[in-house]
Amino acid sequence: xxATADTAASEGTHTPRxxxxxxxxxxxxxxxxxxxxxxxxxxxxLHPIRALRHRTPHAELWAVNDVSIEVGRGEFFSIIGANGxxxxxLLRVMAGLxxxxxxxxxxAGRLSTLLELGSGFHPNVSGRENxxxxxxxxxxxxxxxxxxxxxxxxxxGLRQFIDQPMRTYSSGMYVRLGFxxxxxxxxxxxLVDEVLAVGDGRFQEKCYNHIATLRDRGVTIVMVSHDLxxxxxxxxxxxxxxAGHMVLIGDPKEVVDQHLERLVNSSPEIxxxxxEALDSAISSSPEAxxxxxxxxxxxxxxxxxxxxxxxxxxxxxxxxADAARDxxxxxxx
Amino acid sequence: MAAGRAIRNSATLSRVPFxxxxxxxxxxAPVAMRPPGSRSLLNSWQLLRAxxxxxxxxxxxxxxxxxxxxxxxxxxxxxxxxxxxxxILNAGFKDYPLxxxxxxxxxxxxxxxxxxxxxxxxxxxxxxxxxxxPRLILPLSIVFGNTLQFLLTVPVLVVFIVASHKGPxxxxxxTLPMLFTIQVVLTVGVCALLSSLTVFFRDLQxxxxxxxxxxxxxxxxxxxxxxxxxxxxWVATINPYAALAEGWRGAIMSGHWPGEQIIPCLLWAAxxxxxxxxxxxxxxxxxxxxx
Numbered sequence: 001x002x003a004t005a006d007t008a009a010s011e012g013t014h015t016p017r018x019x020x021x022x023x024x025x026x027x028x029x030x031x032x033x034x035x036x037x038x039x040x041x042x043x044x045x046l047h048p049i050r051a052l053r054h055r056t057p058h059a060e061l062w063a064v065n066d067v068s069i070e071v072g073r074g075e076f077f078s079i080i081g082a083n084g085x086x087x088x089x090l091l092r093v094m095a096g097l098x099x100x101x102x103x104x105x106x107x108a109g110r111l112s113t114l115l116e117l118g119s120g121f122h123p124n125v126s127g128r129e130n131x132x133x134x135x136x137x138x139x140x141x142x143x144x145x146x147x148x149x150x151x152x153x154x155x156x157g158l159r160q161f162i163d164q165p166m167r168t169y170s171s172g173m174y175v176r177l178g179f180x181x182x183x184x185x186x187x188x189x190x191l192v193d194e195v196l197a198v199g200d201g202r203f204q205e206k207c208y209n210h211i212a213t214l215r216d217r218g219v220t221i222v223m224v225s226h227d228l229x230x231x232x233x234x235x236x237x238x239x240x241x242x243a244g245h246m247v248l249i250g251d252p253k254e255v256v257d258q259h260l261e262r263l264v265n266s267s268p269e270i271x272x273x274x275x276e277a278l279d280s281a282i283s284s285s286p287e288a289x290x291x292x293x294x295x296x297x298x299x300x301x302x303x304x305x306x307x308x309x310x311x312x313x314x315x316x317x318x319x320x321a322d323a324a325r326d327x328x329x330x331x332x333x
Numbered sequence: 334m335a336a337g338r339a340i341r342n343s344a345t346l347s348r349v350p351f352x353x354x355x356x357x358x359x360x361x362a363p364v365a366m367r368p369p370g371s372r373s374l375l376n377s378w379q380l381l382r383a384x385x386x387x388x389x390x391x392x393x394x395x396x397x398x399x400x401x402x403x404x405x406x407x408x409x410x411x412x413x414x415x416x417x418x419x420x421i422l423n424a425g426f427k428d429y430p431l432x433x434x435x436x437x438x439x440x441x442x443x444x445x446x447x448x449x450x451x452x453x454x455x456x457x458x459x460x461x462x463x464x465x466x467p468r469l470i471l472p473l474s475i476v477f478g479n480t481l482q483f484l485l486t487v488p489v490l491v492v493f494i495v496a497s498h499k500g501p502x503x504x505x506x507x508t509l510p511m512l513f514t515i516q517v518v519l520t521v522g523v524c525a526l527l528s529s530l531t532v533f534f535r536d537l538q539x540x541x542x543x544x545x546x547x548x549x550x551x552x553x554x555x556x557x558x559x560x561x562x563x564x565x566x567w568v569a570t571i572n573p574y575a576a577l578a579e580g581w582r583g584a585i586m587s588g589h590w591p592g593e594q595i596i597p598c599l600l601w602a603a604x605x606x607x608x609x610x611x612x613x614x615x616x617x618x619x620x621x622x623x624x
Contacts, residue, residue: 031622092621096465099618113463120460124391133387136380137464139372 020108021189021220022071022094027103028244029064029089063089064100065244073109074218076211078231078252080259081241087224088193090241091115094222095191109188109220112138114179123167127158127177130166134181148184155210156180157203172200179207183214190214192223201291208234228256229298257301264305377467384474389481403482404489407441408434418555428586431497435585436554436578438490439512442483443520443574444545450475450524451531451538458624468617472524480517494585502588512580512591515602519573522605525613532616532623552578573601 063086071077079087092098094105095113120137121130131152135145153162156176161169169177182190192211204227212234215221225231231238231252238252240259248255282289296303393399411433419425419433426432453471454461461468494500531537552574553561561569569575576597583589591598 092462097462097621099622111465113465115463120464122387122391124394125387129383129387133380133383134464136376136383137460137466139376139466141373141376142379 019073020070020106021073021075022108022222023069023104023106024090024094025068025104025106027064027067027090027093027100027105028062029086029093029098030101031061031063062244064093066103067241067244067246068103069239069246069249071220071222073220074215075237076215076221076223076235078235078238079222079224079241080226080228080231080238080255082263085241086244087241088115091191091193091222091224107189110139110186111189111191112182112185112187113191113193114182115191115193121166121174121178124165126164127156127162127166127169127173128153131162131177131181135185138185140185152177152180152184155184155206172203176203179210183207183210187214187219189220189222192221192225194224194226201287204230228259229295232256232298256299260299260302261305264302372467377470380466381470381474381477384470385477385481388474389478400485403485407438407486408489410441411437414555424556428497428499431493431499431586432582433555434490434493435582436552438483438486439516439581440549440552440554440574440578441486442479443516444549445482446476446479446520447523447527448541448545449479450528451541453524453528454532454620455535455538455624461621461624468620469525469613472528472613473521475528476517476520476524479520490585499586500588504588504590505584508580508584508588508590511595512577512584512598515580515595515598516577518606519577519598519602522602522607522609523573525609526605529609529613529616529620532620548572548574551575553582554578570597573605576601 065086067090069077079090081087089098091113092115093100094107095111095115096105096107097113097115120134122133125133128149131149132142132145135148136142140148153159156162156173156179158173158177161173166174166177182192190211208230211221211223215234215236223231223235235252237249238255239246239250240248240255242262248258278292282292393402396402398405411430414437415425415430415433419429450472453475454468457471460466460471527537527541531541551568551572553569558569558575558579576594580591580594580598583591583594
């Protein structure tokens with residue numbers, strides 16, 4: 001399924017070097033879907049035959065399906081894709097948190113992960129103690145962490161709050177501390193899931209800049225993100241996932257364009273709700289409007305695609321166009 | 334330390350060689366999935382200590398009596414038992430209070446650890462899903478925490494010993510550390526086993542509760558093993574904790590050497606340790622997906 005092999009592998013300066021930091025070969029991850037009533041003692045006792053029969057796989061989901069990639073040392077590799085396309089599962093498999101059903105993951109170097117909000121933070125203890133426990137969890141000793149703490153506190157901007165229990169933190173503060181810890185743990189390979197979306201613009205900028213510094217120092221970064229602007233700005237390569245398959249690997253700009261094109265071409269329902277959400281977000285804050293305009297400028301392909309779509313729809317009555325595309329879609333103009 | 338200084342000076346960091354170790358995550362066996370060998374024993378110990386003290390501190394943080402609860406809990410239980418059996422049923426005998434306490438205190442240690450361990454992986458789902466660390470530290474921290482709590486109750490036990498004009502015996506220097514070690518090993522084994530299995534079979538948490546309850550009465554804590562009618566003796570034989578309870582009481586009350594009693598203690602402890610660690614090793618790679 002990974003027929004679109006590294007098209008960029010032979011061109012450009014940011015292609016994988018000889019040293020491979022992270023290699024996945026034919027990695028697949030299957031999840032068994034839980035069926036109601038299965039696996040409990042009651043049903044096992046009451047219906048032993050049914051319980052035995054249910055041992056055979058009933059419903060399954062291949063969250064990641066035959067993915068093979070090689071990430072070179074010092075690369076900034078981004079993975080984009082719609083929700084539920086298997087990006088985060090893939091990242092967890094890379095991190096060694098989840099065992100692939102098939103295939104092989106090879107990582108050379110100290111892995112640090114930044115997965116989801118406040119990974120492993122305990123709400124009732126202070127930010128400082130959480131930082132220490134977090135460092136211990138990733139394998140540092142107390143002395144090493146104590147030495148890094150001033151830098152972490154400084155970067156997160158939590159100076160006067162660091163000794164407060166974390167339940168009092170806002171979600172932005174959570175992310176800031178989480179990012180500061182992950183970034184300061186001297187990773188050789190940093191895996192970042194969509195987490196930065198929570199912080200404010202300035203902090204996001206700071207994080208991306210820090211990630212870019214890490215990249216320049218030779219740290220390998222794999223990031224899952226919906227922030228397409230950042231993907232284009234920082235990554236050296238990008239991949240697009242769809243329904244567990246890695247459908248495209250290559251130059252970030254090409255991949256992002258391809259992704260947007262597919263998005264716009266997908267259901268009109270999605271498009272309409274995206275439009276509404278955008279409108280309300282933009283009209284409610286001038287800051288967002290400004291940001292949106294900046295993003296649009298950075299993504300001329302998207303703008304162009306939107307304009308073409310709009311033109312196409314004007315030519316045919318909207319109701320018909322929708323119905324032709326999707327029979328189930330209610331055609332409310 | 335040097336690393337800490339280096340990171341603040343990014344110019345130097347680029348020239349600091351990273352410790353390079355290749356870890357092969359899934360090459361042949363699931364063994365390779367475990368955290369890289371770079372993790373030092375010091376780190377594991379510090380992590381164990383940090384998690385344990387955090388949990389203990391959190392448990393007593395908001396309560397007025399705080400740590401005193403570690404003592405009040407088994408003490409009040411022992412006193413209730415004394416009142417019910419020694420006073421009301423008049424089944425007690427000489428030094429019955431000390432007799433009870435010498436059994437109840439170690440039992441509370443065992444029971445507390447085993448009961449809490451069943452939920453330790455399920456309750457730390459967030460950690461398992463997001464961070465890679467030696468999973469065994471979680472059940473170990475439960476055992477460690479309960480051991481600390483037990484050690485805190487020792488002064489209460491001493492009061493009972495003094496009040497009953499017993500000891501001190503020279504033999505304690507050997508018997509008490511020995512029994513202590515055996516109980517730690519047994520508890521670690523049982524906790525590793527139950528914590529791992531509960532991830533895949535959640536009912537085990539409630540089953541354990543029931544079994545622990547039964548086990549308390551099946552163990553010679555309230556009564557002497559001699560009192561058990563001959564045809565029910567087998568219950569004590571298949572009870573992993575019975576020999577240990579007898580050992581504790583014999584040692585504390587009369588400075589007894591456990592004698593051949595020590596053999597079943599050792600066998601149960603070693604058996605559970607091997608079984609617990611084996612089951613844990615087999616299952617630990619699937620925890621993150623199952624919790």
